[in-house]
Amino acid sequence: MTIRRTLPGLAVGALVMSLSLALSAGPATTASAEARVPAAPAVSEQQVMPHLRALQRIADRNGGNRAHGTKGYAQSVAYVKSALDRAGFRTRLVPFTHDGAPGNNLIADWPGGDPDHVLLTGAHLDSVKEGPGINDNGSGSAAVLATALQVAESGLTPERHLRFAWWGAEEQGLIGSESYVSKLSGADRRRIDVYLNFDQAGSRNTRQWLVVHDDEHGETEAQQAFEAWFAERSIPTFDIGVGGSDHESFGNAGIPSSGFSTGISDCIHEACDNLANVDPKTETTSTDAIVGVLWKLAATAPRH
Ligand code: ZN
Numbered sequence: 001m002t003i004r005r006t007l008p009g010l011a012v013g014a015l016v017m018s019l020s021l022a023l024s025a026g027p028a029t030t031a032s033a034e035a036r037v038p039a040a041p042a043v044s045e046q047q048v049m050p051h052l053r054a055l056q057r058i059a060d061r062n063g064g065n066r067a068h069g070t071k072g073y074a075q076s077v078a079y080v081k082s083a084l085d086r087a088g089f090r091t092r093l094v095p096f097t098h099d100g101a102p103g104n105n106l107i108a109d110w111p112g113g114d115p116d117h118v119l120l121t122g123a124h125l126d127s128v129k130e131g132p133g134i135n136d137n138g139s140g141s142a143a144v145l146a147t148a149l150q151v152a153e154s155g156l157t158p159e160r161h162l163r164f165a166w167w168g169a170e171e172q173g174l175i176g177s178e179s180y181v182s183k184l185s186g187a188d189r190r191r192i193d194v195y196l197n198f199d200q201a202g203s204r205n206t207r208q209w210l211v212v213h214d215d216e217h218g219e220t221e222a223q224q225a226f227e228a229w230f231a232e233r234s235i236p237t238f239d240i241g242v243g244g245s246d247h248e249s250f251g252n253a254g255i256p257s258s259g260f261s262t263g264i265s266d267c268i269h270e271a272c273d274n275l276a277n278v279d280p281k282t283e284t285t286s287t288d289a290i291v292g293v294l295w296k297l298a299a300t301a302p303r304h
């Protein structure tokens with residue numbers, strides 16, 4: 001990952017936070033456009049960590065990993081899919097073959113919203129063969145799943161259409177996402193307003209969230225929304241470029257992207273990338289940020 005520039009720490013963050021707390025404590029008194037945006041719900045550790053524990057158990061009973069072509073990957077997909085199905089998503093498995101082994105991307109659509117303006121949020125669900133891949137990338141997968149389930153629980157009625165994706169065979173070279181993007185028509189590509197990618201969302205000792213800056217499209221509204229979300233909480237961010245994970249497949253096709261990572265851990269691609277390699281607080285903050293930004297973007301009437 002390339003670090004582009006450092007954002008200054010915001011001394012006004014605490015003030016902004018207490019102001020927004022004061023505002024959210026009472027009923028809205030103004031009829032501004034922003035007042036129509038429903039407040040994003042706060043995410044608790046209990047909404048996201050159980051998914052990571054489930055992925056760890058799946059790895060434990062399948063030889064210690066959840067890699068492409070293994071039962072560990074197939075069971076990871078089945079776990080996420082059944083949670084989404086129960087919540088009312090329209091899910092589908094999109095198969096591909098790589099290295100002589102079948103793989104699947106899991107796509108989940110939340111009914112409603114403008115189909116010509118899609119917000120696509122995704123993470124890779126596979127691990128390497130060397131380990132369970134709980135931070136890389138159970139953490140991103142669990143954060144996106146918890147976000148999707150929060151959409152369902154809140155009964156969100158977005159202006160834009162919300163689609164969620166879990167990619168296969170990222171660790172083999174972005175195979176699943178590349179397969180998905182390659183099958184999109186030109187019109188389908190243009191319907192995706194932005195792709196949001198989350199790869200390693202619960203790294204220990206996280207000090208800054210690394211927010212994806214799309215060089216080709218400039219500062220996207222998604223990047224701005226993430227940076228604003230973190231700044232309001234006095235959490236430092238760095239900008240990083242598009243690349244090194246599934247957003248690269250979208251970038252190569254000219255589709256705008258953003259998202260974030262909490263950085264590479266010492267245990268990346270090793271057996272020690274287990275539950276203990278994830279900081280529950282960081283994982284919860286990451287999920288909270290995704291929910292906050294998704295709520296904001298989902299409620300923004302798309303530009304035609
Ligand atoms: Zn990864």
